[in-house]
Amino acid sequence: MGLTFLDGAAPSGVAEAITPAGALESVWRLDNATGSFQAYVAAAPQASDLTSLQFLDAAFVCTGGPATLSMPAVLPAG
Amino acid sequence: MRRRTAIILALASLVALTLPGPTTASPVILVRNLSVGCNMVTATFPTGTLPSALADVVSPPTALQTIWRLDNASRSFQAFMPQAPQASDLTSLNLLDAAFICVDAAATIAMPTVASDPASAPHLGQPFDRV
Numbered sequence: 001m002g003l004t005f006l007d008g009a010a011p012s013g014v015a016e017a018i019t020p021a022g023a024l025e026s027v028w029r030l031d032n033a034t035g036s037f038q039a040y041v042a043a044a045p046q047a048s049d050l051t052s053l054q055f056l057d058a059a060f061v062c063t064g065g066p067a068t069l070s071m072p073a074v075l076p077a078g
Numbered sequence: 079m080r081r082r083t084a085i086i087l088a089l090a091s092l093v094a095l096t097l098p099g100p101t102t103a104s105p106v107i108l109v110r111n112l113s114v115g116c117n118m119v120t121a122t123f124p125t126g127t128l129p130s131a132l133a134d135v136v137s138p139p140t141a142l143q144t145i146w147r148l149d150n151a152s153r154s155f156q157a158f159m160p161q162a163p164q165a166s167d168l169t170s171l172n173l174l175d176a177a178f179i180c181v182d183a184a185a186t187i188a189m190p191t192v193a194s195d196p197a198s199a200p201h202l203g204q205p206f207d208r209v
Contacts, residue, residue, distance in 0.1 A: 001175075001176045002120030002121070002174035002175065003120070006194060030117070030118035032111075032112070032118060032119075033111075033113055035113065035115055055194070056120040056122070056174075058120040058177070059118075059176065072194045073195040074174070074193060074195060075192060075193055075195045076191075076192055076193075077106045077190070077191040077192055077193040
């Protein structure tokens, strides 16, 4: 899904925006330039190489069960 | 009298032709680079946009191979292939859909930009999607 958190948001912010709390397992983002995935693993943040999110990053948000993710809404620019 | 009427009509049509029409704000376009292979991109087209619209904004247009989107509910990928649109099961895109844009040459994609709604606080917006 496309993420609308502001530039520089910590991936842990995704965990905080998910209900129920604790549902987040990992966030995966593809670095289009290198063709490699970066991951944030909620259970092991210190081992995660996804350290920052950008506005409109597309990512896989993996949860352990049904959950909802609340993000800032967007408006057309210009 | 007829000549006067004709002149008035001609002037009226001239005015109608030169008056500016209703103004519509042009969307601000963001151009992103696409690397060879599949790129994960957040689509910012309005909900209901045809995938072929993405094909129209990739430059060069011949670089586009496939667009893939994961249907979160069914956990299956849907695809659009510009070479075989009739065989494609990705028929519509939604605002903020994440999609794989696969190209066989370096390319760019131009999409409307969107901005965070200042009325919605980070992390406190309306539930957006079920994952």
